[in-house]
Amino acid sequence: MDPLSHLLWVYLAVKFGLVHALNIKYFLIFSLFPDISYIPFWIYHFKKAYRNLGNMVSPTKDMIQNTPWIINKFYFLFHSIPFILFFSLVVGLIFGLQMFFTVLLGWGIHVILDVFSHEGFWATKILYPFSNKSYDFLPWYNSKRFNVVNMALLFFGYLFVYFK
Numbered sequence: 001m002d003p004l005s006h007l008l009w010v011y012l013a014v015k016f017g018l019v020h021a022l023n024i025k026y027f028l029i030f031s032l033f034p035d036i037s038y039i040p041f042w043i044y045h046f047k048k049a050y051r052n053l054g055n056m057v058s059p060t061k062d063m064i065q066n067t068p069w070i071i072n073k074f075y076f077l078f079h080s081i082p083f084i085l086f087f088s089l090v091v092g093l094i095f096g097l098q099m100f101f102t103v104l105l106g107w108g109i110h111v112i113l114d115v116f117s118h119e120g121f122w123a124t125k126i127l128y129p130f131s132n133k134s135y136d137f138l139p140w141y142n143s144k145r146f147n148v149v150n151m152a153l154l155f156f157g158y159l160f161v162y163f164k
Contacts, residue, residue: 001117003032003035005140006113010106010110012157012158015158015161016161026099026103027105028106030102030107031107032110034111035110037075037077037078037079038075040074041071044067044068064121075122076125079111080124080125080127081111084108087103088101088103088107111126115135117137117140117150118137118139118140119138119139
């Protein structure tokens, strides 16, 4: 799912009262952390002359196969529950219990949304590095129907919150 949709869904979860974010700013920042892992992929392929924005959003098989393994592992790690728990614990030990839950929920909601909006190579390996098991769902990046439904649900969700 695109970063803007992630932010909107996470913020909507707070507005619906599904998540109590004591510090909404950090909650939203950590909800984008999994996609930080995509930055090395972009940089690597931008340097390799894959400057087509369409290829950067929906990479070709050639791009994936020619990506150094460490870059792909970085992506899988940032989208896995064990890493989220580890990172949340480290942040929690340094900054307290409130930040532990802020990181865990912000990052966790992002990954849960990604489970249902990725397929193929980019399917979320939720227990990585302990398991490579993943499930194919709808790919957000090349499905107009998915994006229309996603934006419509967000629109009606925010309308509901606004008129509540």
